[in-house]
Amino acid sequence: TKADTKETIRYIDSTDKEESDLFGIAKGKNIVLVSMESTQNFVIGQKVNGKEITPFLNSLIEDSFYFSQIYDQTAQGKTSDSEFMVDNGLYPLASGSTFVQRPENTYRALSHLLDEQEDYYTAVFHGNDKTFWNRDKMYEALGYDRFYSKEEYEVTDDNSVNYGIKDIPFFQQSMDYVEDLPQPFYARFLMLTNHFPFLLDEEDQFIEEADTSEGVVNRYVTTVRYEDEAIKNLIEDFKKKGLYDDTVFVFYGDHYGISEKYETGAFELLGMEDTVINHMKLQQVPLIIHVPGEEGRTIDTLGGEIDIRPTILHLMGIESQSNLSFGHNLFTRVENHPVIFRNGDFITEKFLYKNNVCYNRKSEESENTSKCDPYKEIVRKELGLSDDIIYGDLLRFIKAE
Numbered sequence: 001t002k003a004d005t006k007e008t009i010r011y012i013d014s015t016d017k018e019e020s021d022l023f024g025i026a027k028g029k030n031i032v033l034v035s036m037e038s039t040q041n042f043v044i045g046q047k048v049n050g051k052e053i054t055p056f057l058n059s060l061i062e063d064s065f066y067f068s069q070i071y072d073q074t075a076q077g078k079t080s081d082s083e084f085m086v087d088n089g090l091y092p093l094a095s096g097s098t099f100v101q102r103p104e105n106t107y108r109a110l111s112h113l114l115d116e117q118e119d120y121y122t123a124v125f126h127g128n129d130k131t132f133w134n135r136d137k138m139y140e141a142l143g144y145d146r147f148y149s150k151e152e153y154e155v156t157d158d159n160s161v162n163y164g165i166k167d168i169p170f171f172q173q174s175m176d177y178v179e180d181l182p183q184p185f186y187a188r189f190l191m192l193t194n195h196f197p198f199l200l201d202e203e204d205q206f207i208e209e210a211d212t213s214e215g216v217v218n219r220y221v222t223t224v225r226y227e228d229e230a231i232k233n234l235i236e237d238f239k240k241k242g243l244y245d246d247t248v249f250v251f252y253g254d255h256y257g258i259s260e261k262y263e264t265g266a267f268e269l270l271g272m273e274d275t276v277i278n279h280m281k282l283q284q285v286p287l288i289i290h291v292p293g294e295e296g297r298t299i300d301t302l303g304g305e306i307d308i309r310p311t312i313l314h315l316m317g318i319e320s321q322s323n324l325s326f327g328h329n330l331f332t333r334v335e336n337h338p339v340i341f342r343n344g345d346f347i348t349e350k351f352l353y354k355n356n357v358c359y360n361r362k363s364e365e366s367e368n369t370s371k372c373d374p375y376k377e378i379v380r381k382e383l384g385l386s387d388d389i390i391y392g393d394l395l396r397f398i399k400a401e
């Protein structure tokens with residue numbers, strides 16, 4: 001009902017009022033979001049046989065905001081869940097993909113806000129079939145002006161691997177469309193090559209495979225390295241077209257690539273012990289925001305994918321009130337607010353709550369669960385309210401300004 005909606009909105013709105021001097025620094029610029037398929041944060045700065053896995057991203061970080069403690073909050077909807085969070089700042093549903101289950105809802109997406117308040121043109125680029133994850137339907141609900149999917153690309157056996165067109169030709173061909181987009185634009189690119197089981201043609205291998213006991217991890221290194229090369233090309237193309245200085249880039253890992261089954265290989269690669277705390281560390285995804293003219297800075301604030309949306313809105317100078325999201329602006333995020341996972345687990349500065357155990361993150365020992373109880377309350381509340389919004393289609397009661 002309307003009353004419930006109001007209460008929910010009061011809760012969300014009370015969470016994020018802090019100011020920062022970065023408010024509006026990117027106002028009016030194009031925004032390019034790049035979803036880096038299955039990219040975990042451990043590859044950043046990491047070397048294999050003396051070679052960087054992500055040489056380009058490592059150099060980009062030097063003059064970008066790099067958020068080094070951002071967690072994968074997706075559930076079964078994988079890439080689509082990350083998209084759902086980035087656009088809506090709501091939690092994905094506990095099972096299935098919200099894209100598939102709730103495309104008829106009313107949303108107040110990032111795309112809507114940018115379009116309505118700043119007159120942005122909005123588009124998504126992806127080399128897979130438009131119906132995958134129900135994207136064609138969901139993007140309509142999210143208010144996108146255009147979805148460039150597989151049918152807009154020249155896809156051949158030669159330029160494809162695994163799920164479809166390889167990232168390098170994908171970006172290359174996308175540029176023809178990008179240069180014709182009305183500005184300012186908000187464009188999201190969904191990368192694809194670094195997808196399980198991490199297949200790559202020899203000509204695309206820029207780094208040797210790693211040498212762990214898990215072939216999946218060994219190959220992962222090579223497909224991430226390829227992804228890094230594709231991103232380098234994208235940035236070069238933006239420079240060539242004269243768009244780079246007018247564009248904010250947001251690179252983020254959509255979710256893990258190395259599932260628990262193969263994690264031993266990742267631990268070997270990183271020289272880490274196989275512990276609960278270290279497993280959670282592996283659930284971090286990179287978040288890199290490049291704003292032209294801004295100096296680089298590494299920010300170790302704890303956060304999750306749901307926080308990307310308010311962070312972008314902050315930079316774009318769009319007020320956080322009535323943004324209707326559970327995320328927090330990462331430049332001002334309250335330290336002790338938990339990063340919430342869909343299964344009810346969570347992380348705070350001090351604690352990790354997983355499988356009904358409350359761990360002290362520093363000592364890595366379990367504590368009396370009562371220490372985690374106050375956070376558990378918040379977690380239950382947020383996941384519940386988010387589900388209420390989605391299942392009740394409550395945003396239909398909120399009128400656009």
Ligand code: GP9
Nearest residue numbers: 077078079080128132163
């Ligand atoms: C496919 C892309 C990858 O279009 O979304 O699939 P996922 O990572 O969600 O399994």
Ligand code: MN
Nearest residue numbers: 037038079254
């Ligand atoms: Mn994915």
